[in-house]
Amino acid sequence: MRFRFKALQRMREPDELDTPTLLAAPRGWVALFVVMITMTGALLWVFTGRLPISVDAPGLLTMPGGTGLVQSPYAGVVQEVLAKPADTVTQGQPLARVEDASGRARVVSSPFTGQVVGFPVDKGQVVHPGTTVASVERTDANAGTGGGNDRDAMVAMVFVPAPRAAGLRPGQSVDLSVSTAPAGTFGLLRGRIESVSPYSLTSEAVSGLVGGDLAAHTYAGSSPPRLVVVRLLRTADTPTGFVWTSASGPPGRLSTQVSVTATINLGHQTPFNLLLGR
Structure with a gap:
């Protein structure tokens, strides 16, 4: 049976029982400290972070x-549109004329002061009670802020x-x-x-x-x-x-x-x- 020279040499040497054992390399300790510091910081943030x-x-x-809706109280056909978007209107100002079934002209007026932001009806359109004639951004609620x-x-x-x-x-x-x-x-x-x-x-x-x-x-x-x-x-x-x-x-x-x-x-x-x- 043949043995390697190094193996035989090791067998002749006594056990080095007084030599300290290295449990972790310095690089490992650095990594451990970094992990511990990170976990401590995260824990502090969980309880004190904002x-x-x-x-x-x-x-x-x-x-x-806000914006109010002006609705027609009458049924009929729109004969004339008296305002357009971006117009400023006052309370009681006519917005449209509607001819009812009896041929009588009815006026739809704005119930408040403001600026017209939408006019969904046009001349010749059939409307019913409750049909929206115009959308008016109200400015009559600004009496105390400049009006x-x-x-x-x-x-x-x-x-x-x-x-x-x-x-x-x-x-x-x-x-x-x-x-x-x-x-x-x-x-x-x-x-x-x-x-x-x-x-x-x-x-x-x-x-x-x-x-x-x-x-x-x-x-x-x-x-x-x-x-x-x-x-x-x-x-x-x-x-x-x-x-x-x-x-x-x-x-x-x-x-x-x-x-x-x-x-x-x-x-x-x-x-x-x-x-x-x-």
Whole structure:
């Protein structure tokens, strides 16, 4: 039987019982310390970290009175249209003339002052009682804020699904992404909650605020919403006259009847509470 020289040499050497045993290389200890520090930091963050809580919801810029529907109380054929979109009308001003079945001319007048934003009927169209003749953005609700067509009285009406509206209170800050002013270029419009409706709105109520059933579907969604009125923060340092997250916001003035996406800031919570669903 032949043995290798090294094997025979090892057999002649006594056991080195006094030699210390290396359990882990220095590189392994460094990795262990890194893992322990990372886990400790993560644990501290879970209990002391702060995560922002916010609610996102659709809305639009409008005047405090919203958009009202002017409906015909008569059945007949439209003989004359007396206004068009963008016209300013006053309470009692005729908007259309309707000839009824007896040949009598009937006048459909605006029940409030405002600006016409939609006129869905035209000459020769048959209408029935309850047919919408015009959509008018009301300005008669601005008596204490400048009145008339003062754009400074503009507010944002935000429609928040009822299940997500429980924590909303007047005074909470709101950031608004305006569809006509890209947030990546001009920033977000700033505001604060002025009021929160105590009850959910019906589809008819939403239609009455935004000017029709078609627009109401955009804001109502699948869950009955609650109306949150956001007062825009004012400043003289931007072209719009309102506060933006950017230095100056967009050039020129803002228009009403513009859709927005609101982010309502509710505060902060720790990741631990978030995991527990608190």
